Amino acid sequence: MTQIRTKIKGLGFFVPKNIVTNDDLSKVMDTNDEWIRARTGIEERRYITRFEDTPATMGAEAARIAMDRAGVKPEDIDFVVFATLSPDYYFPGGGVLVQRELGLGHCGCLDVRNQCSGFLYGLSVADQYIRTGTYKNILLIGSEVHSAGIDFSTRGRDVTVIFGDGAGAAILQPTTEEGKGVLTTHLHADGRYAEKLAFKxxxxxxxxxxxxxxxxxxxxxxxxxxxxxxxxxxxxxxxxPNMDGQFVFKHAVRRFPEVIGEALEATGLAVSDIDLLVPHQANLRIAQFVQKTLQLPDEKVYNNIQKYGNTTAASIPIALCEAWEKGLVKDGDLICLAAFGSGFTWASALIRW
Known part of the structure; x- marks a missing residue:
């Protein structure tokens, strides 16, 4: 029997036009470029144009690019998975707003609230629908607007300097090509530490x-x-939002290698088989620690937090899309995606491109 897997047919991302540097933030709070770079690796981030950009509109912009690259039309989309921690409304969720923006008819829409791990949780859910033949063209989006709800004072600097706005999208389709597509996904959570990183x-x-x-x-x-x-x-x-930064760091640098190792073990692969690791862009220091733990060379890890900050659910699709655009993701490559964030939640996926 032919095995059906999920392939990423098209990718797209959208970031707002407004570039906010560390020096810009130093004008409204007690911080400076050196302090931010030393702790996070971030040099700048993007903020929305207020009263124009929202999580749904940015998600729709990213989706249009992904749909065009995949060669699919609005009427082809039969399901939407929308991951965000910063929805346009408390309810309804952003999925239906994207559906309306893109004119997707009456397809089902599912919202995922798993913060930094949201895109990978969404990928795992969508993967099950594809594998079972339930849907054939799933639009998966991660989109965030942080700048509208963070504390632009010295009191809030530890959180505020980290986050940026943006959206990424992927079109998921079935494939029967031998050994290609999403090979495995792994999801975990530990609610004991829910308040350590929370918007209560x-x-x-x-x-x-x-x-x-x-x-x-x-x-x-x-x-x-x-x-x-x-x-x-x-x-x-x-x-x-509040965050116990050191506590989060200690757990992140442990969970990232664990969940990546779990994915490799499940597929009988090794770290050396990874062609590109695209980690959630939480903090450059976390990514560097994980890279060192796994002993991966620089060319096998893609980071862009320096330019965009932490865009939570959007960070992996933005980074994956940008890496693909640069020619760093090639046919036959083994791509590893991994995330850790609020919840705590953490996840991984292995994809044979």
Whole structure:
């Protein structure tokens, strides 16, 4: 029986036109270019044009490029998987907004909320649909707008300097070509550390997990007051993302090699078989640590965080697409994708191009 696998037929990415350098950020917070580069490797990032760009519109722009390269029309798309942590609306999800932007008819749309691992979780889900014959043209998107919801003050600099905006997209199709396509995907999570990297408010947790119930009104004060967002949260800056950077780093540099090794073991391959590793662009220091652990040469690891910052769910498709455009992804190459992020979640995929 012929085995069906998933191939990436087309790639595209879109980043906003606004380049924000480290020096630009030093004008609004106590930081500098040397401090940011030393800790993250980031030199600049892209921010949206406000009132024009959104996660859905950027995702649609990336999708148009991927669709054109794949030679598919809007009516050919039969499913959409949209990964983001920064949706246009709390609900509905961004998938239906992209569907509307692109005129995709009534195809199904699925939103994935797995932050930095979102694109790989989406790839794994889409891979199952392709392998089972359920769908034949899946549009997979990772798109993020961070600049609209981060703290541009010294208080928030540890988080703010890291993130950028952008979107990447892939068209996934079935292939029966021997040994080609997505060979394996691996997904993991550890919810014990959910609050170590989180955007907690607005939310519906009312302090149950965080222990900070003092920022919420008591039932006696107002039995029906909003618990999603309160004046005290805004006053204390508790409505911005928070991160325990050192804690995240320690877990990331362990989980990346583990999940890459798991994928290699599942396919009977070795690190030396990898032609290109495209890691989630979390922090250049993390990527360099993983590269050293795996003993991969520079030409086998692709990083572009220096230009775009951390675009969470969009970082892998942006980097993969850019690498492909540069001719670094060739027919027959073994491509390894890996991610770690909020949740904690982590994932890997091996693709024979």
């Amino acid at each position: 408010n607005p939310g519906s947790h009312s302090g149950v997990f965080t222990g900070d119930k003092e920022v919420f009104p008591t039932v006696e004060e107002s039995p029906y007051a909003s618990l999603m967002i309160t004046p005290k949260m805004v006053e204390e800056g508790d409505h911005y």
